[in-house]
Amino acid sequence: MLQRSGRSSNVSTALRLLGANVELFGVLTRNPTYRMILDDLEQRGIDISHCTFTDASPPFSTIVQDRWTRRCTVVYCDKSFPYVTAADFRKLDLDQYGWVNFEARSPRETCDMIRLILDHNNGRDERDRIVVSLQIFNSFEQVVHLIAMCDYVFVTKYIAESRGWKSPLEACEGVNALLRMPRNIRIRRPCIIVPWSSLGAGCMTTEGEYFEVPAHKPKKIIDRVGDSDCFTAGFIYAAFVRQRRLAEAVDFANAVASYKLGYVGFDCLGHLPIDAVKLPVRMRCGSEVSSDDEDNGDQLNSCKKHLLRPIEFLPEKSSIAPTEKEVPIETSQLSS
Numbered sequence: 001m002l003q004r005s006g007r008s009s010n011v012s013t014a015l016r017l018l019g020a021n022v023e024l025f026g027v028l029t030r031n032p033t034y035r036m037i038l039d040d041l042e043q044r045g046i047d048i049s050h051c052t053f054t055d056a057s058p059p060f061s062t063i064v065q066d067r068w069t070r071r072c073t074v075v076y077c078d079k080s081f082p083y084v085t086a087a088d089f090r091k092l093d094l095d096q097y098g099w100v101n102f103e104a105r106s107p108r109e110t111c112d113m114i115r116l117i118l119d120h121n122n123g124r125d126e127r128d129r130i131v132v133s134l135q136i137f138n139s140f141e142q143v144v145h146l147i148a149m150c151d152y153v154f155v156t157k158y159i160a161e162s163r164g165w166k167s168p169l170e171a172c173e174g175v176n177a178l179l180r181m182p183r184n185i186r187i188r189r190p191c192i193i194v195p196w197s198s199l200g201a202g203c204m205t206t207e208g209e210y211f212e213v214p215a216h217k218p219k220k221i222i223d224r225v226g227d228s229d230c231f232t233a234g235f236i237y238a239a240f241v242r243q244r245r246l247a248e249a250v251d252f253a254n255a256v257a258s259y260k261l262g263y264v265g266f267d268c269l270g271h272l273p274i275d276a277v278k279l280p281v282r283m284r285c286g287s288e289v290s291s292d293d294e295d296n297g298d299q300l301n302s303c304k305k306h307l308l309r310p311i312e313f314l315p316e317k318s319s320i321a322p323t324e325k326e327v328p329i330e331t332s333q334l335s336s
Contacts, residue, residue, distance in 0.1 A: 014233030023047035086112030168202025216258035
């Protein structure tokens with residue numbers, strides 16, 4: 001079975017199936033051999049109008065699954081492929097977006113893109129600001145400087161264990177410890193989300209309050225490919241579209257990922273009984289981050305000098321986590 005993939009591509013697909021309006025922003029190939037990628041995106045109603053195109057062929061993976069054990073063997077074709085740039089991102093009308101999720105495959109370009117959003121958000125009311133989330137899948141050291149620029153950060157179990165963190169709590173506390181700033185720098189911390197496979201997920205609010213959310217046990221496991229992307233999409237959908245609080249959004253994300261495990265591909269999400277797997281929707285006004293949010297605009301202004309400081313990135317190198325490899329798409333955006 002030939003299937004379009006890529007983390008941001010998968011997240012966009014899952015979001016669209018859940019009912020959200022979504023745009024994929026990245027580099028796509030015009031090579032006719034891979035025309036099915038464009039056809040599938042268009043058929044699903046995923047906006048690709050701002051993607052850039054190349055004649056290069058994208059990397060791909062071959063996944064062999066044992067029929068009885070369901071264990072997968074993944075063969076990677078890890079070839080170089082261009083990334084979107086901040087210059088491309090600058091052409092977007094940011095007033096059209098409410099949430100931007102970054103994959104951060106190119107830390108330097110991602111840093112510049114996030115800074116464009118911070119500049120756009122500066123001085124705006126909370127309701128008019130773009131929410132920024134960051135997925136950390138491979139090299140933690142290369143993107144650690146981006147964490148403080150975001151509203152939400154997803155840290156995988158693989159990354160956590162590579163840092164010596166043995167639980168979601170240790171991972172949340174570890175990331176939080178890296179965000180300690182001098183007292184004269186007033187900065188809002190991101191919410192931290194750490195999915196932990198069959199144990200569920202841990203999350204930490206901007207104030208440092210920790211929640212551990214148990215997993216939803218699937219009836220059966222058929223296909224694990226893309227379950228983490230379904231988790232990310234489920235969280236964004238619950239937090240942004242349904243305005244759920246952090247722990248509730250994580251619980252819904254667990255439910256979406258668990259539901260996907262019982263089916264091949266992502267189309268099953270179009271039949272997910274959304275209201276049956278989560279509490280009644282409770283709309284919340286403003287942000288949940290702090291009781292001090294009346295001064296949030298001043299906080300963002302006062303920490304701008306810190307966020308825009310020169311950052312020296314480590315040399316970029318190929319670093320592949322032991323998960324499925326994807327077509328390298330950089331960011332996905334959720335329309336407001």
